[in-house]
Amino acid sequence: MNTVTLTVKNTPELFLECENVNPDAFAGKKAADIAKLGAFQGKEITTLGDYFTIAGEAGATAADTKIVINGDCTKMKYIGAKMNAGEVIVNSTCDMYTGSWMSGGKLLVKGNVHSFCGLAMKGGEFTIEGNAGNYLGAAYRGDWRGMSGGVLRVKGNAGSDVGTFMIGGEMIIEGDVDIHLGTHMEGGRIIVKGNANRRVGGQVVKGEIYIFGKINVMMPGYKQVGEVSLDVDGTKAKFAEYIGDIGERHPKRKGETVYGKLYMKQ
Amino acid sequence: MSEFIIKNGHVFDPVQGIKGDKKDIAVKDGKIIESVSSGARVINAAGKTVMAGALEIHAHVAGPKVNAGRWYRPEDKHFDSHKKPGMTRIEGGKSIPTVFKTGYEYARMGFTFAMEAAMPPLYARHVHEEIHDTPIIDEAALPVFGNNWFILEYLKNHEVENTAAYIAWVLRQTKGYGIKCVNPGGTEAWAWGLNCLTIHDPVPYFEITPAEIIKGLIEANEYLGLPHSMHLHQNDLGNPGNYKTTIDSLKLAEGMTAKNNFGREQVLHSTHIQFHSYGGTNWGDFESKAKEVMDYVNKQKNLTIDTGNVTLDETTTMTADGPFEHHLHGLNHLKWFNVDVELETAAGIVPFIYDPSNAVFCSQWAVGLEIPLYAKDPMRCFITTDHPNAGPFTRYPRVYSWLMSKKVRDELLNGFKKAAKVIGATTLANIDREITLYELAAMTRAGPAKALGLMKDYGGLKAGMNADIAIYNINPDKFPSTGPEIEKAFANVAYLFKDGKICVEEGKVMDMGHKKTFWVDAKVKENKQVAHDVKEKFLRYYSINENNYSVPESYAPHQHIIAVDATQ
Ligand SMILES: [Zn+2]
Ligand SMILES: [Zn+2]
Numbered sequence: 001m002n003t004v005t006l007t008v009k010n011t012p013e014l015f016l017e018c019e020n021v022n023p024d025a026f027a028g029k030k031a032a033d034i035a036k037l038g039a040f041q042g043k044e045i046t047t048l049g050d051y052f053t054i055a056g057e058a059g060a061t062a063a064d065t066k067i068v069i070n071g072d073c074t075k076m077k078y079i080g081a082k083m084n085a086g087e088v089i090v091n092s093t094c095d096m097y098t099g100s101w102m103s104g105g106k107l108l109v110k111g112n113v114h115s116f117c118g119l120a121m122k123g124g125e126f127t128i129e130g131n132a133g134n135y136l137g138a139a140y141r142g143d144w145r146g147m148s149g150g151v152l153r154v155k156g157n158a159g160s161d162v163g164t165f166m167i168g169g170e171m172i173i174e175g176d177v178d179i180h181l182g183t184h185m186e187g188g189r190i191i192v193k194g195n196a197n198r199r200v201g202g203q204v205v206k207g208e209i210y211i212f213g214k215i216n217v218m219m220p221g222y223k224q225v226g227e228v229s230l231d232v233d234g235t236k237a238k239f240a241e242y243i244g245d246i247g248e249r250h251p252k253r254k255g256e257t258v259y260g261k262l263y264m265k266q
Numbered sequence: 267m268s269e270f271i272i273k274n275g276h277v278f279d280p281v282q283g284i285k286g287d288k289k290d291i292a293v294k295d296g297k298i299i300e301s302v303s304s305g306a307r308v309i310n311a312a313g314k315t316v317m318a319g320a321l322e323i324h325a326h327v328a329g330p331k332v333n334a335g336r337w338y339r340p341e342d343k344h345f346d347s348h349k350k351p352g353m354t355r356i357e358g359g360k361s362i363p364t365v366f367k368t369g370y371e372y373a374r375m376g377f378t379f380a381m382e383a384a385m386p387p388l389y390a391r392h393v394h395e396e397i398h399d400t401p402i403i404d405e406a407a408l409p410v411f412g413n414n415w416f417i418l419e420y421l422k423n424h425e426v427e428n429t430a431a432y433i434a435w436v437l438r439q440t441k442g443y444g445i446k447c448v449n450p451g452g453t454e455a456w457a458w459g460l461n462c463l464t465i466h467d468p469v470p471y472f473e474i475t476p477a478e479i480i481k482g483l484i485e486a487n488e489y490l491g492l493p494h495s496m497h498l499h500q501n502d503l504g505n506p507g508n509y510k511t512t513i514d515s516l517k518l519a520e521g522m523t524a525k526n527n528f529g530r531e532q533v534l535h536s537t538h539i540q541f542h543s544y545g546g547t548n549w550g551d552f553e554s555k556a557k558e559v560m561d562y563v564n565k566q567k568n569l570t571i572d573t574g575n576v577t578l579d580e581t582t583t584m585t586a587d588g589p590f591e592h593h594l595h596g597l598n599h600l601k602w603f604n605v606d607v608e609l610e611t612a613a614g615i616v617p618f619i620y621d622p623s624n625a626v627f628c629s630q631w632a633v634g635l636e637i638p639l640y641a642k643d644p645m646r647c648f649i650t651t652d653h654p655n656a657g658p659f660t661r662y663p664r665v666y667s668w669l670m671s672k673k674v675r676d677e678l679l680n681g682f683k684k685a686a687k688v689i690g691a692t693t694l695a696n697i698d699r700e701i702t703l704y705e706l707a708a709m710t711r712a713g714p715a716k717a718l719g720l721m722k723d724y725g726g727l728k729a730g731m732n733a734d735i736a737i738y739n740i741n742p743d744k745f746p747s748t749g750p751e752i753e754k755a756f757a758n759v760a761y762l763f764k765d766g767k768i769c770v771e772e773g774k775v776m777d778m779g780h781k782k783t784f785w786v787d788a789k790v791k792e793n794k795q796v797a798h799d800v801k802e803k804f805l806r807y808y809s810i811n812e813n814n815y816s817v818p819e820s821y822a823p824h825q826h827i828i829a830v831d832a833t834q
Contacts, residue, residue: 140340140344143344
């Protein structure tokens with residue numbers, strides 16, 4: 001695997017749209033070619049070379065390409081977005097849309113990420129060592145197709161509206177989450193190792209939510225149906241099992257209604 | 267203005283019966299003329315196809331419903347918003363493009379006119395604001411009447427003269443072009459939680475049937491002598507077995523003749539007929555009845571139709587057929603927008619994915635192609651996608667490729683996941699016909715121009731007509747053999763002339779033109795009854811004052827008014 005190292009040399013005045021900072025766009029290119037890849041700053045088309053010093057060369061394919069980014073990426077959007085393979089390591093905090101629509105490969109952010117990251121993620125591994133903002137792993141604004149595959153792990157906390165319209169895959173938040181967790185979920189699973197604020201699982205059709213800590217205020221559309229022993233992301237414990245959201249439409253399978261599931265660690 | 271001479275192109279013009287012969291076209295001062303001076307700029311069209319600018323007869327491209335689609339579907343433009351180099355603005359949106367993209371894309375495909383198919387009279391100002399902002403192409407809009415309280419009350423007593431006087435008043439207030447009728451009676455019934463699925467289902471409270479509304483509106487249209495005919499979106503859209511209602515509705519026009527000074531021959535235009543040509547009793551035994559519907563249409567010279575081709579894309583459905591949108595939302599559970607427009611109409615919007623792995627959607631695709639392939643008279647059958655309902659209008663080049671090449675459409679048909687089921691439910695596989703360039707010119711130029719009452723200036727290349735000319739990189743002697751090649755040629759004109767100016771060159775927009783808004787001013791005898799009713803309804807029911815209803819000229823500063831006189 002070849003490594004390309006990007007070091008921030010100029011901070012953008014507005015925000016830089018780094019749609020081309022991913023192994024798919026870099027594959028088969030030398031540093032000089034990578035420097036010529038486009039990047040919007042507002043309505044102006046600039047190049048990656050205007051903002052980064054680029055060292056090394058990419059592998060022949062995305063899968064053979066690893067990108068390491070050093071310097072302050074707080075004003076960089078779309079890093080690793082739409083990546084299909086390969087690896088990206090960002091030694092910084094990043095702005096919005098980081099890792100959104102990714103379908104494969106590994107993306108590691110060593111700082112925090114802003115909102116709308118991991119949107120509609122389809123596959124691969126996306127790890128955030130710091131905190132995540134709002135709408136993590138959700139659907140794009142207006143869309144009804146949220147995260148559908150892959151593993152998204154946040155070592156810190158996440159904001160509100162996490163996992164909205166999630167339809168598959170696994171999301172683990174090791175810290176706390178704010179309001180509106182898993183709204184409109186129709187598949188997949190969300191594990192929160194800390195506490196959740198209000199409105200967990202509103203309008204959930206299908207899917208699973210696990211809360212290790214407390215829910216500030218429970219939704220009225222959930223009903224306890226029993227207690228189960230489970231191994232969740234390496235933790236063996238007893239969980240209270242709820243079904244919901246009772247007020248939402250639910251599909252039937254083999255004559256039985258399929259509900260969303262909420263598990264509260266005892 | 268400059269002079270041009272378009273030399274050596276293969277000209278296709280049904281107006282003059284020219285079928286691909288090499289002919290020079292002379293242009294001066296915005297018009298096609300017999301000959302130009304030696305100083306005229308020469309456009310070399312050797313090995314290219316030359317046609318008049320195309321006319322869109324039915325699309326939803328401007329107004330509150332379209333805009334509601336735009337704001338409630340930001341996802342429609344997230345991956346499809348580009349700034350292309352040159353003078354154009356950012357082009358946002360796929361199934362519900364911005365007004366700018368709408369103008370550019372029609373022009374790039376060789377269109378010079380588009381009809382907004384459903385204008386709610388109360389929100390006509392919004393429609394005109396968007397039309398005004400849409401560059402290059404001329405436009406007009408059809409106000410909707412099929413569920414309007416005035417109309418329902420007048421036609422219940424068969425008061426055709428009052429109906430006509432009221433329509434004339436609305437056309438003037440809204441700067442409208444003609445009479446649109448969507449799901450007659452059904453949309454009003456929807457306000458009562460009901461629908462009208464046959465032409466004999468009574469409308470609650472008003473006690474009138476769709477049949478009476480359709481007939482009455484045709485009579486009012488001919489009483490006024492409007493350039494276009496009554497334009498109908500029929501009852502029971504999109505349901506298996508609806509073809510019977512479709513033929514029943516078309517039969518209402520039997521014995522009626524067009525009365526107008528515009529050369530229009532039809533009394534009824536039935537839109538997006540693909541959605542109305544279904545047999546079977548449910549989606550399991552669903553089958554195409556395109557043949558049956560077209561056999562009837564072919565016989566009846568006083569009818570025109572447009573297709574409503576499904577393009578197998580993710581799109582946005584939007585119609586004044588409120589109950590139908592609610593029905594769709596129940597099928598796909600996607601977000602539903604619904605609005606009631608006071609005394610006049612309603613509208614609904616639902617995103618829709620015509621997934622090519624689904625047998626029903628593929629069958630709808632096939633039905634849409636069967637319709638024009640069964641059409642005997644290309645001057646009465648026009649290509650549409652009922653944009654954006656069956657697909658975005660930007661897919662016309664692809665639709666043409668399916669119609670013009672059996673190989674291209676059969677490859678798609680045989681490659682469907684549910685190919686056997688689709689082939690069993692439709693007749694497309696047995697059709698060998700390929701639409702010719704000459705027939706295409708009739709279906710997209712001369713035909714719609716005649717049906718819209720615009721044949722004096724639009725749809726042909728005869729001296730005296732508007733210099734609206736599309737030149738395509740298509741050599742008829744070496745017609746492209748693959749779908750992508752055909753598509754590329756129709757999607758990017760070599761040149762588009764609008765009113766004698768080059769607005770597009772090799773797919774690139776060069777000039778924003780001087781677009782015009784068409785509307786019809788119909789003069790009728792003074793009608794005290796209608797004047798009284800308008801006043802009363804505004805006082806009693808409307809949420810706005812009558813004085814705030816009309817569309818001032820400032821909303822359509824580049825208006826082109828067609829006057830008709832119905833006082834004789
Ligand atoms: Zn319609
Ligand atoms: Zn329509």
